[in-house]
Amino acid sequence: MKKLSDKQRRIINFIDRFLVDKSYPPSIRDIQAGCKISSTSVVDYNLNILEREGYIRRHAEVSRGIKLLSRTSTSESPVPVPVIGLIAAGEPIPVPTPDTWNVTVAAEMLEMPRELIRSKEDIYALRVKGMSMVDALINDGDIVLMQYVSAVENGEMAAVWLKAEKEATLKKVYIESDCVRLQPANSQMRPIYAESDNIEIQGRVIAVVRQIT
């Protein structure tokens, strides 16, 4: 693909917006008006270049016979993720069961872009309740994407259940010689040290999504 001229970029752009808006392709004269081009032949000229460079495909002698090639390749199918419950400081963390995995049974589903969860499996989501995770830079109402694992590697962010304190928290986990260090994501905060048999890894955090208002 060669470099496009400014006018050609404008044309591609216009076709894209036109298609989203009207859901049928623009005519040559639509493009002419939309891109403030002086002549239809100039539009035709540049469309031919765009086709030669592989950005569009044209159908000869068919009105509005323009197909955008770039657009089709981008959209990858999203992955449905079940939201199986809440995570709050004082409550046990919900753990996925065969039932909650079921797409039809889950109370709420979230469509996540495939690139966010990559090739990972056993993904579920929790909604954060309360302000207890602000030290992990996680707000009330945020959605936490989790992977169901029972052990994590050093430095990974995990959902941790502190048995004695009966408290759920999201921290980076570092296994040290005699105990486990739980480090908040916010580096300005102090870490917590816990004994190995007092913690239970409930899952690994792979993403956080916050929708505002």
Added chain:
Amino acid sequence: MKKLSDKQRRIINFIDRFLVDKSYPPSIRDIQAGCKISSTSVVDYNLNILEREGYIRRHAEVSRGIKLLSRTSTSESPVPVPVIGLIAAGEPIPVPTPDTWNVTVAAEMLEMPRELIRSKEDIYALRVKGMSMVDALINDGDIVLMQYVSAVENGEMAAVWLKAEKEATLKKVYIESDCVRLQPANSQMRPIYAESDNIEIQGRVIAVVRQIT
């Protein structure tokens, strides 16, 4: 929606197949040939019924101006969002230009679930650089989804450029009698008060996405 006649079902079906195949809508005479209908007026007649019943939408006097409404699959497909740059404390906030909107030209694209951005338009994304937004519970490396607006309502989270300080920040904006109050999302932090002509609203924050590791 009333029950459709056999002919009308064939027409809908044909439009659907035609769109998938050619990616532009059929003309009246395409439908006539494809559905073996004797007259263009019959096609026109039935298309009007299909529009009245809510199956399609027609644009008057526009060739191939047919939009299939029943294809709801599009409403769940992910929305491509261009990542147009970085947002950091000491650097001006990138503002989308017609070029950066372009799907094919943008350096990086993000596929976002449609429900996250709802029906909003003019969406772009910025990658956060540095720890200066921790008071908004936003970490280094987070992706901020923005909507391009020049003014925000009271209490909305916005990207604000402080002219005198030459500083970019994400804060909740409250317009008060004599000045503007910039409130961090983390309610434990103190607000900043700025004069109206010292701030520039660069966009509205609609979501934050954090990918961990």
Added chain:
DNA sequence: GTTCATTTAGAACAGGTGTTCGCTATGTCC
């Protein structure tokens, strides 16, 4: 049967639309 709404038929019109042609302008390379 009559009456009425629905559907079909064919043709024609007016404007939309892709295409083409000759010409000019601009820039590049020797």
Added chain:
DNA sequence: GGACATAGCGAACACCTGTTCTAAATGAAC
């Protein structure tokens, strides 16, 4: 400068296409 490729311009042509009109066929309800 001269030769050449690229890009733009405006007009005209021929076909495409949505629309409209009148008339006829069909079918349902009575």
